[in-house]
Amino acid sequence: MAEAHSAVAFSFAITHDGWDVNFDREVLYLVWESGLRSWKKRLARFRNSVSNGVYPGHLQSLYVLWALLVATHFGGFNIPFGLVQKALAVLPGTSTMWQVIACLLAALTMWLSVIFLMRYLLKVLLMYKGWMYESRAPGARISFKTMLWVSVVKILSGWNKPKLYSFQGSLPRLPLPSVKDTMIRYLNSVRPLLDDENYQRVERLAKEFEETIAVKLQRYLILKSWWSSNYVSDWWEEYVYLRGRSPLMVNSNFYGTDAILLRPTTNQAARAGAIIHFCLQFRRLIERQELEPIMLQNMVPLCSWQYERLFNTVRVPGVETDKLVHYQDSTHVTVYHKGRYFKLMVYSRGRLLRPVEIQRQIEQVLHDKSEPMIGEERVAALTAGERSHWAHIRQTWFNRGHNRTSLHCIERAAFNVCLDDKEYGYDENDPSKLDEYCRILLHGQGHDRWFDKSFNLCFSKNGFVGFNAEHTWADAPVMGHLWEYVIWFELQNGYKADGNTHGIIETAPPPPIRLQWDLNKEELMKGIDVSYNVAQNLLNDVDLRILTYTQYGKGFMKSCRVSPDAFIQLLLQLSYYRDAGRFCLTYEASMTRLFREGRTETVRSCTIESTAWVRAMEDPNATVEERMQLFLKASKRHQLGYQDAMAGRGIDRHLFCLYVVSKYLELDSPFLQEVFNEPWRLSTSQTPHGQTNMLDMKKYPKCVSAGGGFGPVADDGYGVSYIIVGEDTIFFHVSSKKSCPITSSSNFVKQIERSLKDIKELFTEYNKLKKK
Incomplete structure (x- = not known):
């Protein structure tokens, strides 16, 4: 008792x-x-x-205006529009106090009028995207229209230091393209992939669609574009992510790696303590909105909506559709180690624990000798298996007792931490170590990551770190921003000579709390085994290879006066053609965060121009001049496609929304069926790098992240992620399925190396000819 x-x-x-x-x-x-x-x-x-709500204005300007109106009024001068007298007419008195209040109401009226005029003007200005299409080549002239636009935008947005969400109300809505424009762009994108007979068939289907049901579908989309903040994002989140029933592991979640050339410490507990602290510090900046929004050209803001769900977020499984749950606050993280789960309180007496205190908590977890409870070690396999199966198990066995309490603790946590009991990381003398490192981050053992969480931090026994992130809540640039912040602050704070974190523990931090489970039920154990077997089959089928290319990088590409992204996309087209002997539908992710609640758009990188250049590279009779002219033409075409996607003139999100409306209206369209039956055999993405000015590569040349990657989208295709780091380093992450007899990540990596070499030789030979 x-x-x-x-x-x-x-x-x-x-x-x-x-x-x-x-x-x-x-x-x-x-x-x-x-x-x-x-x-x-x-x-x-x-x-x-x-x-x-009043940005770009500032509350202090209201006080100044109020004081000015008070002085003007009592000085005997007339206030414009008689605002003070009109205010006094409705106030209960005319004493000095009421006159001051009347001046306040007049100041507020004038101030709000100017503020909302400025906000509306800024919104109209941000709709202009002509600046994106201006040439950035040395010596290129900028149009007068763009110069005038730049000046006004800088004036309007430079009055006050913006907070994270300051520009949200001023961002324009994603424009809805016309059906006619989308059809033209679509037909141009598939032309290099189809012979004449098939192209004419698709052209007939497109024309029939445009003249019939597309008119009705477009009307509904016009209505949605007027009514909602973004006509794509909510449907994209629901139908592409939440309604997907396949496992999140490999198929959806993505990973990111450490700054691989830096070894700040080999102490697992110290590294975990510091990284956890800096992540929570970043969360505090988001909560207080002290994080500055990302600005293109230090002038044009990107939408910050996705940051809200970075922490305290979980994807909850459902039988037919999942749901994304974000908790307003969380004072703990959960930790997985050797099959056991712990709750770590990261706040004590109203303050965030320091790195040295979190290190102490992590050490207590590492030194805990208790054994996993029955079923505990593999319970996270449920998050790696089929979603409907996990939903049934969750509803049946996790709705009461210890299971409900522990599950609730994990789902409410700020994020999940995985203390792996093995060494992995980067070794300059053994490239295969990087392959293993990335595979561990992508899928682990299939049961040691809580794949439903917004992200998992993974720490190796020898101090390397990485993350595995769920994709529904946001796209990779948001995790990239967090990662830059964490790596930067780790560089600034450093560690002691013995590898431990700085500081002294004055008061013992709250000890880890072991989570309790009641999983010893035959049916439940069978359910865990079903998900575990699915996860094992999936991870064992992953063929992941990482290429670290150091012969050249961004520096050489810029010297060629070619967009680095266009350069990489063209070499991927050449590599795929050499690997498969054909061209394929190619997906490249582009952001639409120039618009409110924007996420991504597809850049179709396989174009008429790129295929012409690839054929010229494979034609022994083609001259250097011909190949070069085709390369430059293809790179310009790709850059235009990327700019169109960022400016809201893409193809695939519009077609996707038309397809969703057709399903709601139960209207069948042979054209839309044709569009969405085409597999993306080459899915590519550039990992963002240097989004902020925090990391100075000249000062910290070894602060090089290998980027991150994802699994293949098609069973017979490749997933390729790349990051261009510094002037002379490029990382490629290539994934495919071992079960597919016609794909091989190792071979594709070899083709990429060959293409990189051939393109450099092409430019070298062309420059020699120009000199002659």
């Missing part, structure tokens, strides 16, 4: 001697601190909402 009483924070009883009140001061203090922190956050959110 004594233990039961001590577990209760407050008790009240009536005895013969009167009232008996017992309470635990420590627990009540924790409750008080939690409530106080919650109200502080609400107050900060309200203050930020007001500040964002």
Whole structure:
């Protein structure tokens, strides 16, 4: 009974001697601190909402205007439009106090009018995308229209330092293309992939679609584009991600690697303590909106909507569709180590624990000798298997008792931490180590990552770190921003000579809490095994190879006056043709965050111009001049396609939304069926690097991340992620399926190396001819 009483924070009883009140001061203090922190956050959110609502204005300008109107009014001068007199007419008095209040109302009216005029003007200006199409070549002239636009935008957005969400209300909506424009772009994109007979067939289908049901479907999309913030994003999240029933592992989640040339410490606990602290520090910047928004050209803002769900977020499985759940706050992270789960409180007495304190908690987890409970080691395999199966198991076995409590703890955590009991990382003398490192980040052992969480931090026994991120809540650039921040602050803070974090522990941090499970049920264990077997089959089929290319990089590409992204996409087209002997539909992800709640658009990298250049490279009779002219023409065409995608003039998101409306209306379209039956055999993405000005590559040349990657989209295709780092390094992450007899990641990597060499030789030979 004594233990039961001590577990209760407050008790009240009536005895013969009167009232008996017992309470635990420590627990009540924790409750008080939690409530106080919650109200502080609400107050900060309200203050930020007001500040964002009047951006680019500032509240101080209101006070200045008020003081000016008071001085003007009492000086006997007339206020424009008689605003003070009109205000006094509705106020209950005309004393000095009421006159000052009338001046405040007049100032507020004038101030809000100017603010909303500025916001509307900024929104109209941000709709202009002509600046994207201006040449950035040395010596190129910028049009007067763009120069004038730049000047006005800088004036309007430079008055006040922006907060994370300051520009949200000023961002334009994603424009809805016309059906006619989309059909023209679509037919141009598939022309190099089809012979004359098939192209004419698709052309007939497109024309029939455009003249019939497309008219009705487009009307609904016009209505949605007027009514919603973004006519694509909500449907994209629901139908592409949440309604998918296949496993998240490999198929959806992506990974990111460490700064591989830096070895700040080999101490697993110290590295974990520091990285966890800096991630939570980043979360605090998001909550307080002190994080500056990403600005293109230090002038044009990108949408910051996706940052809101970076932390405290989980994808909850459903039988037919999942749902994304974001919790407003979380004071803990969960940790997986040797088949056991722990809860780590990362706040104590109202403050975030320092790295040295979190290190102490991690050390306690590492030194814990307890054995996993029955089924605990593989319970996360449920998140790696089929979604409907996981949903049935969750509804049946995780709705009460220890299972419900522990699951709730993991899902509410800020993020999940995986302390792996093996060494992995980068070794300059053994390239295969990098392949193994990335495979571990992509899928682990299939049961040691909670794939539903927004992201998992993975720490090797020898101090390397990486992450595995769920894709529904956001796209890779947001995780890239977090990662740049974390690596930068780790560089600034460093570690002691013995590898431990800096600082001294004055008060012992809250100890780790072991999560409890009740999984010893035959049916439940069979359900875990089903997901585990699915995960094992999936991860064993992954063929992942990483190419570290150091012969040249961005420096050489820019000297060729070619967009680095276009350069890489063209060499991938050449590599795929040499590998497969044909061309294929190619997906490259481009962002649409220049618009409110924008996510991605597809750049169809296989074009008429790129295929002509590839054929010239394979034609022994083609001259150097011919190949070069075709290369430059293809690179310009790719750059135009990328710019169109960023400017809201893409193809695939519009077709996707037309398809969704057709399904709602139960209208069959042979054309749309044709479009969505085409497999993306080559799916590519560039890992963002240097989104902020924090990482100075000249000062820290070894601060090189290998980027990240993802699994193949098609069973007979490749997933290729690349990152261009510094002036002379490129990383390629190539994935495919071992079960496919016509794909090989190793062979594709060899073809990429060959293409890189051939393109450099092409430019070298062309420059020699020009000199002659």
